Amino acid sequence: MRTIRFGIIGTGGIARRFAQGLACVPGARLAAVWSRGPDKARAFAGDFGAVACDSVEALLASEIDAVYIGTPHTSHATYSIAAMQAGHAVLCEKPAAVSLAELETVLAVAQKTGRLFMEAMKPPFYPLFQKLDEHLGRDPIGAIRYVRAGFANPTVPAGHALFDPTMAGGSLLDIGIYGAFLATRYLGAMREAQTLGRLSGSGVDLFAAVNAQHERGVSQIYCGMDVSGAGDAMLAGEVGHVLIHEKWWSPLRATIAYTDGRRVEIDAPAVGSGLNYESAHFCELLRADATESPLLSHAQSRAMIALLDTARAGLGLVYPFER
Structure with a gap:
């Protein structure tokens, strides 16, 4: 099996988790690292x-064969483009870009260079999601018409980049994108959305609640940094619903309840840091000379950031570099 050699840009907490997970991926290794701090x-x-x-x-x-980008949001597009133009595949931490317009620039480079580009959105690669999809394929809950998801974390320390609008801080891009993933995965692209929330004195979103109409149903997602919120999620279908238990974005357990009274429990323990599952999938794609993932396609990345663009607009949130 061809060994995939990774270079990492950034040495923060998420980059360390990526490196820890990579040690659990057969046929992959960390070869090189760069950070602004030598x-x-x-x-x-x-x-x-x-x-x-x-x-x-x-x-x-x-x-190296591939680059993982684990830097602040505002640098993702720049580093992704540079890496692809240098001939490397790119696995970029979420959000892949701070807006749909910026993402389109990145994807245009991916198409021009023919390089694999994937946003690092971990949930669909976890064993729990794989087992859930297999079960629903055999014993469906009917067409899914409603998705509810979200969580809020008030423990972000003062002075963190998430409170800095020049760094595209706020809860929407950092954790709201998980809810955007779940909603667009099961309901398709957003058609319209309404957002209520709170901005900080510095001008980032402290809390956002988004109601959206999609191609196939309605979603309700929330995210925040000034309250504590439970992190479960629900998928509601015509003849049953799925509850993905806390922490649903690193999913280990789900309960399926059918209208005929049946209940099914799905447990799927995870190993490593959790990021190893997306890394293993990315390596398989690279060995197959693929240019995008069927589980997290470019269209899915577009749908996620388009929803967050609309949510930001509803709050009147414009980053300084966008003015």
């Missing part, structure tokens, strides 16, 4: 047996 890059590389590069250009010129 000391952080050297320490990170030492922890995972990789080479620390002095510049992003050096990383892109090194002997």
Whole structure:
């Protein structure tokens, strides 16, 4: 099996979780790391047996097959484009871009270069989602017409980039995108949406509740940084519903309740950091010379960020760099 050599851009918490997960993926290894902080890059590389590069250009010129991007939102598009133009496949942390317009620029480069590009949205690759899809294929709940999902986390420390509008901070892009994924996965693209919420004094969304009409139904999602909210989700169909238990974005357990009284429990323990499942799928795609994922397609990424664009507009939230 061809070994996929990864380079990582960024050394924050999500990049570390990615590297930890990669150790659980057969036929994949971390080869190179770059960060704006040279000391952080050297320490990170030492922890995972990789080479620390002095510049992003050096990383892109090194002997790697793919790049994982784990930097703040506002740099995702720039690094994705540079990596694909350098000849590498890209797995970019969510959100892949801060707006649909920016994402279209990234996807145009992916099409022009013929390189694999995938947004790193972990839920669909977890064993629980795989088992749930298999079960619903055999014993469906009918057409899914309603999706409810969300969670809120008030423990983000003061001074974090999520409170900085110049860094595209706020709850929508950071955690609201998970709800956007679930809604668009089961209901299709958004047609219209209404949003209520709160902005911080600095101008980022502290809380947002979004009601959306989709091609096949209605979704209700919420996200926040100033309240604590449970993290379960529900898929409602014509003859039953699914409850994906907390934390649904790192799913381990689901309950299916049918209108005839039957209940089915699905348990699917996960191993590693959880990011290993999306990494393994990405490696399979790269070995097959694919340019996008059938489980997280470019169309799905477009649908997710389009929903969040509309939600932001409903709050009157415009980032400084968009003015």
